[in-house]
Amino acid sequence: MQSPESALAAIRVEGVSKRYGQIQALNGVDLEVQRGEFFGLLGPNGAGKTTLISSLAGLTRPDSGRISIMGRDVQGDYRAARRQLGVVPQELVFDPFFSVRETLKIQSGYFGIVDNDDWIDEILANLDLTSKANANMRTLSGGMKRRVLVAQALVHRPPVIVLDEPTAGVDVELRQTLWRFIKRLNQEGHTIILTTHYLEEAESLCHRIAMLKAGKVIALDTTENLLDQFSAHTLRVKLSSDAASESHAEKEIAGGWQTFPFAEFAEVETLLARLRQSGQRIDEIEIGKTDLEDVFVKLMQGQGH
Amino acid sequence: MLTMGGFYTLLYKEVLRFWRVGFQTVAAPILTALLYLLIFSHVLEAHVKVNGIGYTSFLIPGLVMMSVLQNAFANSSSSLIQSKVTGSIIFVLLPPISYLELYAAYVLAAVVRGLVVGTGVLLATLGFGSLDFVAPLWIMIFAILGGGILGSLGVIAGIWADKFDQLAAFQNFLIMPLTFLSGVFYSIHSLPPFWQHISHWNPVFYMIDGFRYGFFGVSDVSPWHSLGVVGACFLLLTGLTLQLLRSGYKLRA
Ligand SMILES: Nc1ncnc2c1ncn2[C@@H]1O[C@H](COP(=O)(O)OP(=O)(O)O)[C@@H](O)[C@H]1O
Ligand SMILES: [Mg+2]
Numbered sequence: 001m002q003s004p005e006s007a008l009a010a011i012r013v014e015g016v017s018k019r020y021g022q023i024q025a026l027n028g029v030d031l032e033v034q035r036g037e038f039f040g041l042l043g044p045n046g047a048g049k050t051t052l053i054s055s056l057a058g059l060t061r062p063d064s065g066r067i068s069i070m071g072r073d074v075q076g077d078y079r080a081a082r083r084q085l086g087v088v089p090q091e092l093v094f095d096p097f098f099s100v101r102e103t104l105k106i107q108s109g110y111f112g113i114v115d116n117d118d119w120i121d122e123i124l125a126n127l128d129l130t131s132k133a134n135a136n137m138r139t140l141s142g143g144m145k146r147r148v149l150v151a152q153a154l155v156h157r158p159p160v161i162v163l164d165e166p167t168a169g170v171d172v173e174l175r176q177t178l179w180r181f182i183k184r185l186n187q188e189g190h191t192i193i194l195t196t197h198y199l200e201e202a203e204s205l206c207h208r209i210a211m212l213k214a215g216k217v218i219a220l221d222t223t224e225n226l227l228d229q230f231s232a233h234t235l236r237v238k239l240s241s242d243a244a245s246e247s248h249a250e251k252e253i254a255g256g257w258q259t260f261p262f263a264e265f266a267e268v269e270t271l272l273a274r275l276r277q278s279g280q281r282i283d284e285i286e287i288g289k290t291d292l293e294d295v296f297v298k299l300m301q302g303q304g305h
Numbered sequence: 306m307l308t309m310g311g312f313y314t315l316l317y318k319e320v321l322r323f324w325r326v327g328f329q330t331v332a333a334p335i336l337t338a339l340l341y342l343l344i345f346s347h348v349l350e351a352h353v354k355v356n357g358i359g360y361t362s363f364l365i366p367g368l369v370m371m372s373v374l375q376n377a378f379a380n381s382s383s384s385l386i387q388s389k390v391t392g393s394i395i396f397v398l399l400p401p402i403s404y405l406e407l408y409a410a411y412v413l414a415a416v417v418r419g420l421v422v423g424t425g426v427l428l429a430t431l432g433f434g435s436l437d438f439v440a441p442l443w444i445m446i447f448a449i450l451g452g453g454i455l456g457s458l459g460v461i462a463g464i465w466a467d468k469f470d471q472l473a474a475f476q477n478f479l480i481m482p483l484t485f486l487s488g489v490f491y492s493i494h495s496l497p498p499f500w501q502h503i504s505h506w507n508p509v510f511y512m513i514d515g516f517r518y519g520f521f522g523v524s525d526v527s528p529w530h531s532l533g534v535v536g537a538c539f540l541l542l543t544g545l546t547l548q549l550l551r552s553g554y555k556l557r558a
Contacts, residue, residue, distance in 0.1 A: 061558075095393045097326075109310075112310040
């Protein structure tokens with residue numbers, strides 16, 4: 001039985017597993033993404049992010065489990081499910097026989113859309129591609145090809161858009177152009193699912209984040225909660241080098257800097273007192289917020305809650 | 306661009322794909338067939354008659370059909386392996402296109418390429434012999450079914466092969482021998498009994514023989530017999546290819 005809420009979910013993944021030979025790429029993944037969310041899917045290389053996306057898109061058939069997109073089963077009701085989904089693949093793929101506009105017209109046709117020129121023009125404009133509309137795909141730079149991949153994923157105005165590391169190896173300008181456009185689509189009601197290696201990107205864009213490790217979801221929460229859960233702040237101190245280093249630091253950074261996480265500001269005094277007692281002299285102090293990178297590193301080291 | 310859905314668009318795209326590189330996909334095979342004709346007819350025209358037909362005239366339909374078959378195979382197989390190797394196959398796999406539509410589009414595009422090249426070969430060689438076009442319907446039926454069979458085989462080969470050299474092996478060790486040893490260049494009645502017997506197990510023999518019947522009204526076996534064999538092969542391969550596509554073998558692994 002589906003609860004009405006689940007039926008409303010943009011994406012629903014239940015107990016999905018996938019094995020490639022010896023590798024368990026996905027190991028019982030459960031996940032629900034609500035409509036209108038900007039959702040982050042993070043994890044180190046090989047965590048299974050792309051495999052999960054391929055399963056959503058019907059490019060891979062999981063060994064077990066169920067997936068639905070906007071309430072449509074990706075196997076049983078695959079036609080409806082695929083209409084709901086736009087995927088920007090991780091690999092920079094293109095068809096060398098066609099121009100940018102032809103590529104987008106053909107992609108529209110695959111979805112049964114005959115007259116799509118107005119929307120295609122709008123996508124091209126928003127991705128700064130208008131001047132390349134009639135250029136052959138072969139002649140485009142990597143960044144331009146990436147933009148076309150984004151455009152191709154959008155031709156059928158899918159309510160759910162999945163971007164698999166869209167900014168890997170992409171210049172700053174494109175990242176900004178892309179995020180401006182994707183944010184706008186999100187504000188207009190599109191559900192966005194993003195995987196990225198740039199954690200600042202995920203931190204600033206995503207409402208909720210799932211962290212994947214070895215095919216398992218090891219954390220799933222709002223970005224805010226994830227950051228809070230792991231002490232909201234860090235104390236960074238630079239110690240004189242001569243003192244013996246009986247360190248309590250989470251991580252040591254080159255140049256004598258050490259980082260201590262803390263939740264309440266009252267803890268700072270205790271931390272400093274402890275350093276003083278161990279006979280170390282402090283040269284400099286910085287206080288900062290924990291970033292997603294800290295959370296990520298901790299979780300991946302298996303220290304997650 | 307007038308398209309009604311996934312199937313039409315995919316068919317259009319597949320046809321456009323080979324047409325864009327027509328020098329290589331249409332002009333080159335026509336030239337090859339023309340060279341075969343010039344060489345073989347130069348050597349044999351004065352010495353050989355088959356079923357009362359001059360050798361060059363006899364050879365022309367064989368070359369036309371061989372071109373239809375080889376190019377139909379080349380079209381679907383090379384399109385699939387190319388898009389698999391480059392990864393652009395996902396553009397076809399992501400949309401709501403059924404495996405039936407996928408099959409129909411790839412195979413029909415293969416038939417179109419076969420017919421375009423075949424027509425080109427016919428026009429280029431027409432002047433060298435005298436053809437009667439006795440039964441145009443038979444000509445069309447065998448050209449379309451033959452193209453469909455080889456187009457299907459191309460889909461299977463394109464899906465199965467992971468690399469270009471595997472596809473080349475499929476082409477060199479299966480398609481080429483089957484098409485060359487099928488009576489393109491000779492009547493199998495001129496063969497020793499053992500080889501005649503072997504030839505009867507080659508489905509391509511029936512494609513060529515039936516196709517040739519349409520031009521001259523004479524053939525090694527009855528055209529109905531050939532149609533039965535070719536039709537059965539077509540249905541069998543269609544079933545096999547559809548099963549393969551439905552299973553997601555290598556495409557949706
Ligand atoms: N087609 C495949 N064949 C074999 N192994 C695969 C295949 N696709 C992915 N894998 C393996 O599955 C694991 C997860 O890969 P992937 O989903 O690409 O991870 P991510 O996108 O998080 O980097 C990796 O160990 C990868 O090597
Ligand atoms: Mg990946």
